[in-house]
Amino acid sequence: MAITVGGRRHAGPKIVPATQKRVDRLLADALQERRESVTSAGESQLPLGTVFIEICAWIAAAALVWCVVGYSV
Amino acid sequence: VNGTVLDSAPSEVNGQLSLEEASGSRIPVKPQDRTYTGFGNILFTGIAMGSASYGYLVGTSLSLLGTTWIVLLGYALGLVIGTAGTALAAGFISFRLGIDSVDASKVALGIRGSSLVVLGIIAVPLAWANITLAMTAVGIGSLVHTGSFRMLKGPWIVPITGVLIVLVLRVLLRKGAQMIERVTVYASVIQIAVVAVVLYIIATKFDISRAFQANGAAAPLAGDRLLQLTYGVEYGVINALALLPSMGGFARLTRHRRHLAAPWVIGYALIGCMLPTIAGALAAVLTHTDELSEYIVGIAGTVVGSILLILIQIANLGSLLVNLFVSALGLQQVSAFARLRWRHVVTVVVIPSLGVAFCAHWLLTQVMAILAYGGIIFVGLTAIIGIDYLVLRKQKASLEHVFIPTPKSKYWFWGGFNPVAMGVIAASCAMYLWLFDPVTLRIQGPFRWFGASIPSLAAAAITYYILMRLLIARSSKGGIVRRSFQLTRRWKCVSNCPCSCVDTEGFRLTDKAT
Numbered sequence: 001m002a003i004t005v006g007g008r009r010h011a012g013p014k015i016v017p018a019t020q021k022r023v024d025r026l027l028a029d030a031l032q033e034r035r036e037s038v039t040s041a042g043e044s045q046l047p048l049g050t051v052f053i054e055i056c057a058w059i060a061a062a063a064l065v066w067c068v069v070g071y072s073v
Numbered sequence: 074v075n076g077t078v079l080d081s082a083p084s085e086v087n088g089q090l091s092l093e094e095a096s097g098s099r100i101p102v103k104p105q106d107r108t109y110t111g112f113g114n115i116l117f118t119g120i121a122m123g124s125a126s127y128g129y130l131v132g133t134s135l136s137l138l139g140t141t142w143i144v145l146l147g148y149a150l151g152l153v154i155g156t157a158g159t160a161l162a163a164g165f166i167s168f169r170l171g172i173d174s175v176d177a178s179k180v181a182l183g184i185r186g187s188s189l190v191v192l193g194i195i196a197v198p199l200a201w202a203n204i205t206l207a208m209t210a211v212g213i214g215s216l217v218h219t220g221s222f223r224m225l226k227g228p229w230i231v232p233i234t235g236v237l238i239v240l241v242l243r244v245l246l247r248k249g250a251q252m253i254e255r256v257t258v259y260a261s262v263i264q265i266a267v268v269a270v271v272l273y274i275i276a277t278k279f280d281i282s283r284a285f286q287a288n289g290a291a292a293p294l295a296g297d298r299l300l301q302l303t304y305g306v307e308y309g310v311i312n313a314l315a316l317l318p319s320m321g322g323f324a325r326l327t328r329h330r331r332h333l334a335a336p337w338v339i340g341y342a343l344i345g346c347m348l349p350t351i352a353g354a355l356a357a358v359l360t361h362t363d364e365l366s367e368y369i370v371g372i373a374g375t376v377v378g379s380i381l382l383i384l385i386q387i388a389n390l391g392s393l394l395v396n397l398f399v400s401a402l403g404l405q406q407v408s409a410f411a412r413l414r415w416r417h418v419v420t421v422v423v424i425p426s427l428g429v430a431f432c433a434h435w436l437l438t439q440v441m442a443i444l445a446y447g448g449i450i451f452v453g454l455t456a457i458i459g460i461d462y463l464v465l466r467k468q469k470a471s472l473e474h475v476f477i478p479t480p481k482s483k484y485w486f487w488g489g490f491n492p493v494a495m496g497v498i499a500a501s502c503a504m505y506l507w508l509f510d511p512v513t514l515r516i517q518g519p520f521r522w523f524g525a526s527i528p529s530l531a532a533a534a535i536t537y538y539i540l541m542r543l544l545i546a547r548s549s550k551g552g553i554v555r556r557s558f559q560l561t562r563r564w565k566c567v568s569n570c571p572c573s574c575v576d577t578e579g580f581r582l583t584d585k586a587t
Contacts, residue, residue, distance in 0.1 A: 031101065031472055055334045058157040062150040066306060070522075073143060073298035 101171035101472060107328040115327065115336035121261035122319070123345020124268070125392040126365075126385050127204050130440045132353025133363045135308065136289025139301030141354050145285075147302040148350060151309020152342035154527070157334055159316050160324075162459030164333040167321035170472050174321025175406055178454070180470045181461035184478055185489025189454065189498065194318040194403030197447045199425065202396035204440060206242075206426050207433035208365065209389045210235035215366035216382055235430025238393075239423050245394055246401065246419040253394045260391020264349070267384050271352040274373050275359065284355045294514055300521055307509065307524040308441070311448035313342060314455050314526065319399065397422050445511030452526050453501030456533035457494050465541055465553060474552065483552030491551065493540045501533035 109115050135144045166177045175194065178187040214231040245252055275281055295301040316337075324333060357363055360371035369385070370378030401422045404410045410418055429436055462468060474482045478489075486492070508517050509525035519528055546553040 031476065049330070051330050051333050052161075054331075055157045055161045058334065058338050059154050062153040062157075066147070066150050066302070069143070069146060070299050070302050073302060 102325045103171060104328060107171075107326050109323065109327045109332065110329070112332055112336050115323070115332050116340040117261075118323065119337050119340025119342075120265065120345040121257055121391075122316075122395075123341040123347075124261055124264045124349055125201065125205060125396075126208060126264065126349065126389050127201060127392075127440065128346060128349025129353030129356075129365050129385075130204070130208065130437065131308070131312075131444065132350035132355075133289070133357040133365075133368075134441045135305060135350065136354040136357050137294055137363075138289070138304050139293040139295045140286065140288055140298060141358050142285040143298055143301045144305040145347075145351055145354055147305020147307075148309040149305075149343065149347050151306035151311075151524075152313050152346055153309075153338055154306070155310040155313025156316065156338050156342040158310075158459070158530070159313055159320050159455060160334040160337055161463070162455045163317050163320040164324040164327075165468065166458070166462045166470060167324035168327055168330060168333055169468070170470065170475070171325045172321070172472070172475065173325055174318045174458075176475050177321050177462075177470075178458055179475050179484050180466070181457050181491065182454075182494045183486040183489050183491040184482055184484055186486075186491055186494060188407075189450065190318055191403055191406045193315070193450060193454070194406070195400050197315050197318070198396035198399040198403075199422070200443050200447055202393050202400065203426055203429040204436060204443065205389050205393050205396065206235060206238060206429055207436040209238055209386050209393070210430060210433045211437065212366055212382055212386050212389075215364070216379060216386075231433050232430045235433060236427060239426045239430065242390075242393055242397060242426070243419055243423050245390075246397055246423070247416050249415070253398050257391040257395055260388045263384050263388040264391070265344075267381050267388065268348045268352050270381060271356065271369065271372065272348070274377075275352070275355050278372065279355075279359050281355065284358050287358050289354065289358050300516075303521060303524050304514075307520075307526060308444060309342075310524065310526045311445050311452075312346065314451040315448040316341065317451045317455055317458075318403070397426075442512050445509075448526070449502050449505050450498065452505055452529045453498035453533045456501065456530045457497060457537050460534040460538050461494075461541070465538060465546075471552060483550075486545075486550050491545070493537060493545055497533050497537045497540070500536070501529045504532060505529040 109118070131148075132145075135148055138144045163174050163177065166180070167173060170177065175187050175190045178190045182189060210231045213234045217230055245256065275284065293301070295304050320337075323337075327333060353365070353368075356368040356372050360368040362368050362371065365385075366378075366382055369381050372378070373381055397419075401415075401418050404418055404422060405413075410421065413421075462470060471483065474484050477485075479485070505525050508520045508528065509515070516525075541551070541553065545551045
């Protein structure tokens with residue numbers, strides 16, 4: 001399977017030898033397509049952003065309530 | 074319910090599972106094919122996942138620990154922390170690459186090491202399914218005793234009911250994903266409606282503020298209030314961490330990154346899990362009993378209570394089906410079962426439930442131990458999968474190498490296992506059990522302030538990072554990017570480069586340097 005990295009084609013690792021060719025083809029196609037969509041759609045950027053802040057906010061809010069209630073009881 | 078379920082639908086409908094379809098279910102899901110596109114449908118799925126009727130039992134058991142509002146608040150906080158943490162650890166990598174938690178865990182645990190997650194997928198839903206089965210069998214037995222079928226009264230009614238339910242489950246499971254999806258939707262609606270009615274009755278007929286202030290037991294298991302709060306947090310965190318195997322399955326089907334956390338925290342933790350738990354705790358405190366059928370009848374009266382109990386037993390079917398179905402799909406990840414026909418896999422999964430039918434009452438006394446023990450392994454797993462992808466690999470993993478089940482994969486490590494990950498998981502389990510014994514409630518060290526799972530998780534994450542940096546990153550195993558690579562890529566290392574460096578995507582660069 002050839003993979004494009006930085007606009008150049010490179011030889012990629014071969015997909016697992018499987019007993020059914022269709023499985024191979026489906027998997028290879030999906031991996032290739034996913035790889036391309038990942039590299040082209042900006043998902044290759046670190047997916048931190050707002051969702052990371054949001055997760056941290058949930059945890060921090062819960063921890064804060066835990067501290068306040070724990071201190072007051 | 075999770076990605077695998079939807080992908081496997083045709084095979085179950087046909088009652089067969091070919092290798093082709095089994096492999097197809099693991100193919101990465103592309104962004105345009107993802108089915109969870111809005112906040113609402115993920116929220117509803119989270120509610121359906123969390124609102125199992127064993128939430129009543131958890132509430133009843135929590136109320137025995139101390140003051141009801143403190144323990145329930147702690148449980149809610151623990152659920153929020155655990156659910157958000159699980160989304161952080163398992164959600165990002167599965168969302169990014171479109172793969173489920175089992176495949177995603179191969180990056181950290183090794184190609185074969187991911188069998189630990191498979192074990193979790195099989196064991197945890199199976200345990201909850203059997204608890205729900207025991208609840209249903211005992212509940213129907215109680216209804217028969219109190220209703221107009223007293224001629225059926227006898228010690229055999231619970232085992233017979235249990236066996237009949239198992240047979241019905243097997244028939245429904247054979248019908249496949251579409252049937253389960255349909256039953257689950259109706260069941261979760263019924264479940265939430267029943268909880269709403271129970272809470273409404275409690276709020277209107279009883280002094281709800283007094284119930285929140287009361288203790289579930291005359292002598293609470295936790296003496297001081299800080300410890301009661303921490304117990305609640307601990308059970309909440311450990312419950313939510315057990316969501317890890319399913320979280321990847323959902324994240325791979327989520328189209329937008331912004332939906333990775335909030336719908337789960339609100340839907341699964343705060344609505345789905347909490348509402349039945351609050352209802353169960355308050356009802357147990359008000360009626361001074363820990364038997365579901367008794368306290369539902371106690372607060373709602375015989376007629377309304379019996380109707381609610383019948384609805385709860387019907388709704389249990391959805392929870393039972395989903396959990397058994399997820400277990401069956403997990404079983405198919407084991408090579409020995411991968412080629413079995415779907416009906417045979419279903420039979421294997423329901424066999425333990427036949428035994429449960431004969432020890433239903435005993436199983437119902439073990440709910441909190443199962444809740445805690447079932448989640449212990451996920452403490453280390455969550456720490457390792459999260460720190461490995463987010464910090465150690467800086468969110469770069471090679472999709473191709475995840476699917477190479479040979480030593481050629483850079484996630485093969487040694488024999489398919491990452492020894493550092495295995496060691497840290499074992500150590501985190503040991504540390505957890507040292508801090509807290511879920512059966513005897515014996516505590517040690519900092520449990521009083523931090524619980525057991527949060528210190529164990531933090532210690533596992535730090536230890537794993539240090540050991541991986543010291544031991545694995547310096548070797549050629551594991552595909553961890555070395556700092557020297559950054560320089561080689563910038564300068565476009567050549568194909569016949571003697572250093573044989575590999576780029577961050579895992580591909581050997583073949584062009585000559587410029």
